């Protein structure tokens with residue numbers, strides 16, 4: 001009896017192992033051959049500052065990633081449609097204008113979210129309810145404050161977005177910021 005049972009168990013096990021191996025080997029091969037890049041649930045928090053975005057209009061235009069990063073909306077009524085508009089907006093002196101102080105950081109944060117797919121990254125607990133807001137949630141709140149927010153709330157949000165924009169500056173870029181190399185598509189965002 002044992003002589004019959006053991007071989008069949010071994011045969012069953014080796015089929016399972018082969019099936020497991022085939023599955024794990026073929027998936028990445030298929031993705032690589034199709035050029036499909038999987039989204040990451042926890043992508044690295046890559047960011048660049050206002051200064052970077054002001055000085056890399058070619059990236060804003062889409063020459064580095066193949067995807068234009070404009071238009072960038074601020075609240076419900078302002079839209080920066082061209083790289084030159086982004087440059088001019090970031091170049092305007094704030095002179096203590098809280099809406100503009102927030103707007104500068106908001107533009108940079110939205111460019112970071114678009115370029116680096118960091119919208120779903122949890123970053124800061126703006127409303128102090130013990131739960132971190134994601135970058136996208138913070139951007140939504142910031143849009144509302146841009147349209148109609150107190151000076152205090154605008155400065156509070158600007159400070160958070162400033163921190164965001166400075167947090168990932170040491171992370172490597174996946175594209176050539178001089179736009180001299182072939183464009184590299186941005187990583188897909190996870191739903």
Ligand SMILES: [Ca+2]
Nearest residue numbers: 125127129131
């Ligand atoms: Ca919260």
